[in-house]
Amino acid sequence: xxxxxxxxxxxxxxxxxxxxxxxxxxxxxxxxxxxxxxxxxxxxxxxxxxxxxxxxxxxxxxxxxxxxxxxxxxxxxxxxxxxxxxxxxxxxxxxxxxxxxxxxxxxxxxxxxxxxxxxxxxxxxxxxxxxxxxxxxxxxxxxxxxxxxxxxxxxxxxxxxxxxxxxxxxxxxxxxxxxxxxxxxxxxxxxxxxxxxxxxxxxxxxxxxxxxxxxxxxxxxxxxxxxxxxxxxxxxxxxxxxxxxxxxxxxxxxxxxxxxxxxxxxxxxxxxxxxxxxxxxxxxxxxxxxxxxxxxxxxxxxxxxxxxxxxxxxxxxxxxxxxxxxxxxxxxxxxxxxxxxxxxxxxxxxxxxxxxxxxxxxxxxxxxxxxxxxxxxxxxxxxxxxxxxxxxxxxxxxxxxxxxxxxxxxxxxxxxxxxxxxxxxxxxxxxxxxxxxxxxxxxxxxxxxxxxxxxxxxxxxxxxxxxxxxxxxxxxxxxxxxxxxxxxxxxxxxxxxxxxxxxxxxxxxxxxxxxxxxxxxxxxxxxxxxxxxxxxxxxxxxxxxxxxxxxxxxxxxxxxxxxxxxxxxxxxxxxxxxxxxxxxxxxxxxxxxxxxxxxxxxxxxxxxxxxxxxxxxxxxxxxxxxxxxxxxxxxxxxxxxxxxxxxxxxxxxxxxxxxxxxxxxxxxxxxxxxxxxxxxxxxxxxxxxxxxxxxxxxxxxxxxxxxxxxxxxxxxxxxxxxxxxxxxxxxxxxxxxxxxxxxxxxxxxxxxxxxxxxxxxxxxxxxxxxxxxxxxxxxxxxxxxxxxxxx
Amino acid sequence: xxxxxxxxxxxxxxxxxxxxxxxxxxxxxxxxxxxxxxxxxxxxxxxxxxxxxxxxxxxxxxxxxxxxxxxxxxxxxxxxxxxxxxxxxxxxxxxxxxxxxxxxxxxxxxxxxxxxxxxxxxxxxxxxxxxxxxxxxxxxxxxxxxxxxxxxxxxxxxxxxxxxxxxxxxxxxxxxxxxxxxxxx
Numbered sequence: 001x002x003x004x005x006x007x008x009x010x011x012x013x014x015x016x017x018x019x020x021x022x023x024x025x026x027x028x029x030x031x032x033x034x035x036x037x038x039x040x041x042x043x044x045x046x047x048x049x050x051x052x053x054x055x056x057x058x059x060x061x062x063x064x065x066x067x068x069x070x071x072x073x074x075x076x077x078x079x080x081x082x083x084x085x086x087x088x089x090x091x092x093x094x095x096x097x098x099x100x101x102x103x104x105x106x107x108x109x110x111x112x113x114x115x116x117x118x119x120x121x122x123x124x125x126x127x128x129x130x131x132x133x134x135x136x137x138x139x140x141x142x143x144x145x146x147x148x149x150x151x152x153x154x155x156x157x158x159x160x161x162x163x164x165x166x167x168x169x170x171x172x173x174x175x176x177x178x179x180x181x182x183x184x185x186x187x188x189x190x191x192x193x194x195x196x197x198x199x200x201x202x203x204x205x206x207x208x209x210x211x212x213x214x215x216x217x218x219x220x221x222x223x224x225x226x227x228x229x230x231x232x233x234x235x236x237x238x239x240x241x242x243x244x245x246x247x248x249x250x251x252x253x254x255x256x257x258x259x260x261x262x263x264x265x266x267x268x269x270x271x272x273x274x275x276x277x278x279x280x281x282x283x284x285x286x287x288x289x290x291x292x293x294x295x296x297x298x299x300x301x302x303x304x305x306x307x308x309x310x311x312x313x314x315x316x317x318x319x320x321x322x323x324x325x326x327x328x329x330x331x332x333x334x335x336x337x338x339x340x341x342x343x344x345x346x347x348x349x350x351x352x353x354x355x356x357x358x359x360x361x362x363x364x365x366x367x368x369x370x371x372x373x374x375x376x377x378x379x380x381x382x383x384x385x386x387x388x389x390x391x392x393x394x395x396x397x398x399x400x401x402x403x404x405x406x407x408x409x410x411x412x413x414x415x416x417x418x419x420x421x422x423x424x425x426x427x428x429x430x431x432x433x434x435x436x437x438x439x440x441x442x443x444x445x446x447x448x449x450x451x452x453x454x455x456x457x458x459x460x461x462x463x464x465x466x467x468x469x470x471x472x473x474x475x476x477x478x479x480x481x482x483x484x485x486x487x488x489x490x491x492x493x494x495x496x497x498x499x500x501x502x503x504x505x506x507x508x509x510x511x512x513x514x515x516x517x518x519x520x521x522x523x524x525x526x527x528x529x530x531x532x533x534x535x536x537x538x539x540x541x542x543x544x545x546x547x548x549x550x551x552x553x554x555x556x557x558x559x560x561x562x563x564x565x566x567x568x569x570x571x572x573x574x575x576x577x578x579x580x581x582x583x584x585x586x587x588x589x590x591x592x593x594x595x596x597x598x599x600x601x602x603x604x605x606x607x608x609x610x611x612x613x614x615x616x617x618x619x620x621x622x623x624x625x626x627x628x629x630x631x632x633x634x635x636x637x638x639x640x641x642x643x644x645x646x647x648x649x650x651x652x653x654x655x656x657x658x659x660x661x662x663x664x665x666x667x668x669x670x671x672x673x674x675x676x677x678x679x680x681x682x683x684x685x686x687x688x689x690x691x692x693x694x695x696x697x698x699x700x701x702x703x704x705x706x707x708x709x710x711x712x713x714x715x716x717x718x719x720x721x722x723x724x725x726x727x728x729x730x731x732x733x734x735x736x737x738x739x740x741x742x743x744x745x746x747x748x749x750x751x752x753x754x755x756x757x758x759x760x761x762x763x764x765x766x767x768x769x770x771x772x773x774x775x776x777x778x779x780x781x782x783x784x785x786x787x788x789x790x791x
Numbered sequence: 792x793x794x795x796x797x798x799x800x801x802x803x804x805x806x807x808x809x810x811x812x813x814x815x816x817x818x819x820x821x822x823x824x825x826x827x828x829x830x831x832x833x834x835x836x837x838x839x840x841x842x843x844x845x846x847x848x849x850x851x852x853x854x855x856x857x858x859x860x861x862x863x864x865x866x867x868x869x870x871x872x873x874x875x876x877x878x879x880x881x882x883x884x885x886x887x888x889x890x891x892x893x894x895x896x897x898x899x900x901x902x903x904x905x906x907x908x909x910x911x912x913x914x915x916x917x918x919x920x921x922x923x924x925x926x927x928x929x930x931x932x933x934x935x936x937x938x939x940x941x942x943x944x945x946x947x948x949x950x951x952x953x954x955x956x957x958x959x960x961x962x963x964x965x966x967x968x969x970x971x972x973x974x975x976x
Contacts (some may be wrong), residue, residue, distance in 0.1 A: 067889040069924035073805020086807050087927055097927050189949070418800045423915055649913075652885060652920035659889045663896075691885050693865035693917060694834045700866075701883065731881055732869035 018344075029742070038158045043605030045173055046156025050178055050200055053640070056607045059195035059775050060614075060642060064193055064658040064688035068101040071655055075100050078185045101655050102194030103183050105182035105632065108654070110179045110200035110723070112633025115317060116581060117172045117208030118340070119252055124211060125163045126254045126373070127219030133163035134373050138218045138227030143491040146595055149588040149602060150210040154203060156604025161220065165211045172211070175204045176421050185320050201638020203606070209634075210584035216253060216765045222286040222578075227568035229487040229576075230284035234294040234551045235479030235561075236299070238275055239308055241393060244384035247309035248276040248334075249300060251317040251580060253283035255337045258377025260288045260311070263550075272381055277303060278318045279544050279579035284741035286484045286578060293483060295426055295552070296516050296523070298450035302476070307395025310384040311360075313376060318516075320627065324367055329396050331361040333383050334367030337376045345369040353378050356516045361386035397472040398463065400438065406467060407441070408461045416464050419457035422447060422520035424452055426464060438471040445472035447520040449625070482748050483551035484562040486578025490589040492596055494569040498539065502617060505715015507571045508722050509533075509618040509706030512541040512586045512692025513550065514634060519625030519648045523549035525695040526624050530574060531561050532699060537571040537681075538706070541589070544580040572680050586642060590617045605639075605708070607776065615670065615773040618706035618719065621645040622683075624697065626654075635689065644685045644705045646698050651691045656679060656687035662737060670709050672771035678770040681709035696730040703727075709773035713746035721749040739765040760772020795950040796941030802919055805927065809948040815963035817949065821947055822857060822964070823936055825907035827898050830854050831887055832858045832879075834865025836912025849961040850937070852875055856965050860899045866955045867912065870939055883905070884913055887959045892929040904931055911937040918942055925966065937961065 004313045010593045016022070044354050045052050074082045075091050082090030085100055095103070102413055117283055135148050137159050145151065148159050159165055179201050182188045188197070216222060223229035239245060248256045256276060263269045274291045277299050284291035294303050294473065297318045303309065312327045316338040320326070324343050327334040336343050348356045353375055359365045360383045367708065370376040398406060402417040410430035429441035445468055454464035469476065501507040511533045517523040526549045528637050534540045542550055551560050565574040577585040594600040594612040602609060613619070621638045623631050625648055632654055635645040641656065647654070661667055662683040670681045684707040692698035703723040711719060720741060723750050742748060748756045795811045812818050821888040823829060831902055837849040849868050854861050854876070863879035866888060867883055869881050879960060884892075890896045891905045898905050908925060916935060922944035925934050935947040939957035942948040949957065 065889070067885060067924060068928060069888070069920040071920070071923070072803075073807060073923075073927075084806050086805060086954065087930060114836075130934055199870075257833075415800070418798055421799075421916070422804075423799070649917040657885045657889065659886055661890070663890075679933050687886070690883055691917065693884055693913060696866035697834070697864070697883060730866040730869060732872040733877070736881070749921075 002067035005780050014077065026253045027537065030313070035723060038603070040601050040603045042156050043601055043603050043608070045606050048154065048200075048606060049195060050182070051742040053200065053325070053599060053606055054196050055132045056610060057199045057640070058192065059244055060199070060639070060688065061192050061658070062196050063152070064660050066098070066102065066656045068098050068656045068661050069098060069652055070101055071653055080117060080185070095189060096191070096716030098191040099189055099194060102191040102198065103188070105655055106179065106198045106201060107183050108195050108629040108632040109181070109198045109205070109636045110176060111629035112177070112631065113172070113201045113208060114176045114687060115630050116174060116205050116212060116633065119167065119214065119471070119560060119581065119610050120172075120208045120212035122252055123215045126163060127215040130164050131162065131219040135162045135219055137164070137214050138224065138490060139164070139214055139489040143225050143493065144489055146211055146442045146592050146602070147593065148214060149591040150206045150584055151385035152602040152607055153604075153606055154207050154593055158529050159214070162215060162364050165215055168207060168211055169564040172204050172208045173199065179204075198636050199640040202638070203640045205586050205633035206587050209581040210588065212581035213578060213584055216283065218569045220253070223485060223487050224560070225491045225658060226487050226575075227566065229485045229567060230289040231482040231562060232485050234295075234481040234483040234548060236294055236303060236306065236308070237480040238292050238295075239275055241308055243271060243273045243309045244388040245273040245635060246313060246380050246384050247250045247274055247294070247318050248274070248280050248284065248313045248315070249323065250279055250315035250338070251279040253280050253287065253340060254373035255313050255315055255376045255380070256284040256291070257287050260284065260291065261381050262377045262381050262648055266381070268381065272384060275309065275387070276352060280315055282486055282544065282547065282579040290487055293433065293548055296548050298448075298516070298518055299523050301326065301450045301465055302451055304332070304394045305466055305469060306476070307393045307397070310388045310391055311335065311380050313337060314341060315629070328366050331363070331391050332393050333387060333623060335376050335380055336367065336369045337371065337373060341373055342369050343367070346463055349375070353382070357382045357386065394490060395465070396466055397473070398466055403438060403441070403467050404436055405434055409462055410434060410588040411460065413459065415457040415459065419453040421451060421453065422449065424448065424520065430462070430464075430467070432567065433467065433471065441468055441471040442475065444468050445475060445692060446524060449518045449522070451518070452466065459624070460781050479552070479559050481551045481554070482562055483548060483560070484567045484576045485578055486582050488566060488578055488582060488591065489585045490569045490575075492592070495589065495592045495596045498570055499593045501571070502593060503597065503710060505711030505719055508536065508538050508719045509620060510539045510541060510590070511617065511702055511706070512621045513546040513624065514583055514586070514621060515626035515631040516541050516545040516624035516628070517625040518627045519615035519650055522625035523552055526550060527553040529622065529624070529699055530700070531564070532693070533702065534565045534572050536572050537597060539569055539571060539573055539575065540565070541575045541577060541586045543577050543583050545587065547576040549573065580634075582632060590619050590641060590643065593617055611774050611776050612639045615775070616708055618708050619643045620702050620705045622702060623651065624648045639688050642688070644690070645690050645703070647689070647691050648698070648700050649691060649693050659688055660686045660688070661739060662686055670771055670773035671777035672769065673774055674772040675769070678777070679769055681705075681771055681773055682743070684708050684741065691715070700726045700730055705742060709771055713744060713770070716741065716743070716747040717749045720747065721751070724749070730789070734759070739763045743768050743770050780782060792920040795941050797943050798915055798951055799919075802916070802943070804923065804943040806929045809945040811941070811950050812947050814958070815956070815960045818935060818937070818960070818964045821933065822859070822907065822909065825933070827903045827905050828847060828859050828907040828909060829862055829905045830859075830861045830890065831864060831873070831884065831898055832867050833913030833918070834867040835914060837867050837870035839912070841954060841961075846871070846912055847871065848874065849965060853961070853965040854938060855931055860885070864913065877960065883922055884917060888924050891932055892925060894931050906932055908932055908934045909937060910934065913941055918943060934976045
């Protein structure tokens, strides 16, 4: 037998008798995963390329049309330009404004997918070095049967070992290269084809994220699908400042692991604080709950300027590019550990640790590049211990008397406010502070996203951000919270328990809060929204910086949401899956519902499963303050599965929405598999990508976007109850689109029967069947390697 | 401070920029000449203090005086209802923008495509992007913002003006009397 797919070879010899000897049961795989024991038949689209799923994408994009909101009238990408694309003008290459916007979205999504996939490559190589190529993929022991739902679905593969993940990454990397090529001048020109490729980038991103988290869970002993994963400390106030403190920033955990291992091996774990910002800190707590999370990216300036860290170690992604300068200002030695982020530092990778420690501790070098995580870990700990006494925690914050003096220099020109992404009333705070009242300045702290643009704008060179955090010193001291460490995947038994109630609509929805909350009061609002939906018995999932933000608030009894709600994937749970790359488990849970609950084949069967998820699984993503290209890729992955995403007001800067038209009835017909008829199913979900202007509007949208054509009457009634309740609470009236969501009289919530019956009677509403819904009536999947036939 | 630079200093749009409303008669003329205007009110309108009232009060004065249909975005509808205004159409701002950009949409009251969108009370960056969407995709629709910060993507916008000037302008624009101005496109 010699199956050959693309450049991958699998050779199996049952019996061979040759002059060299006798061979039996020999199996050799080169660049190909072995799936000999996987009985599931292969679906139509394993390893899809750019156009394989184009028909499905076009189906989604015809319902959810792009509404472009250009961030700039110009295209500046080639030397033909700049080209003015205002209105219907074309660029020198012929490109239109809609195509240019879609091209920019594709660039963002490709950057995001490349970043996660590159991170995955780092982690797989590291994990193989640490645990061996044959280390089994193990996200949850016996609790997990479908170990890699995204990889199974997209690639049609069932990875068993870390080495298998390398083949999956080969595929991701080839696709990302092709996607980037699409954005070259004079390449793709149609907005919807660009958009289809955006969705492709998002799907590849999910594969890359799944690879990354499977590798680190399997090799590093993280919690394995554990709903009761331990709690870890969260917040600046949790740090013991009498000890040497290491700060790690970024997303790639190996240097943090090396720091923790070194401390353990040297019996120093009690003597040094390991603190972190961004996802690398979440993963550090998955490795050791003794590590402490300071906060999201927006905590970088405030924490460094506090002077608490004695040494700063950065890896990759979401690191302030001026972190080195900030570290120098507090005399904290700096160690860069990624070849993606060298920061102009001397490469000391191959020097003895003793020499590096000596140079950093003596201040002969402010920072170094060490591309060896173990060495970086040792150096970080030794340097922190060496400099702690001499540094004396020197900070660049300001004492109260100096705040008044510096603030009094403010001329109220308002340039700081105009530079602030959130338009914060900084001049008012400065004026009051200059007169001795620090309360207004301190009050800005919670809304501030810590970008520091205010300082760049100030013509009087006032350290505005430092003044804000100095005024809020008392509040910062009290940042003492807990977060449930990332549990990773969702167990099969959890899926079995909730699959039915979700698909039938009896659990009103799965709401995933992901990404940064880089928006004025965004962290607080994410926490409030998560608690609201957990109380309403939705399943709340979270990851990354949103997971930190949720932990940073307490109820009246002083409990954080992680102490109030269970960590299990069940109604009323708040489920922290882990760092950014753990987002794949949220998408994976929706895919596993199709597999485990509905027994649909996953293997290379993307369109059928996406159609299932879109029509039956009431899931919504919320990226309330997302700012990055990775967030764009994550959202795109959800879109291709037909899962809507809500962003905050700043999310309009992603340049386009994907919006349905509830008033176009023809857009909302589905094929009823039971009867063969086309049936009006209402706008469920109404949008695929929509920006909300306020937290209140977001909550109404979330409840509404959880409705699906497959909801039973009981489920629909429950979903409508939440939608109508939130709508009335925040808008002061009953929604006018209720008739679109009532299929039969039994859909009407009991408590609202009279009112809704009157509304229906006053409209042209007619009872209609509840379909067994699909959008795939006449679709034939496109064979691999062939272009889709677009009508 | 009166300045026709984008309020957020980095938000430079491109070659086509809003004409500055230098006197209320200009805005009044724009609004009165529209056949099917719509007033899009964002949630900040209920939060902004202006001369002892809220911005939303001035905007409702305009809607009532000129009989302009209102689209309530965010959660501002509650504030409208508290003021006795119950006929707003409620939808997210981006959804409103998407529909306004469709020349086939009959508008919030079904009378025809919007030829003028009057916008106020949205967060600045959201208004910026929304107006950009309409600038490029809605050639049949003119846009005017009544916030006191310069929005380059509108057809007409105030410069960055102080609250007192803003309030006086809003009162004058809503007033049903006064001299017609000319439209400077």
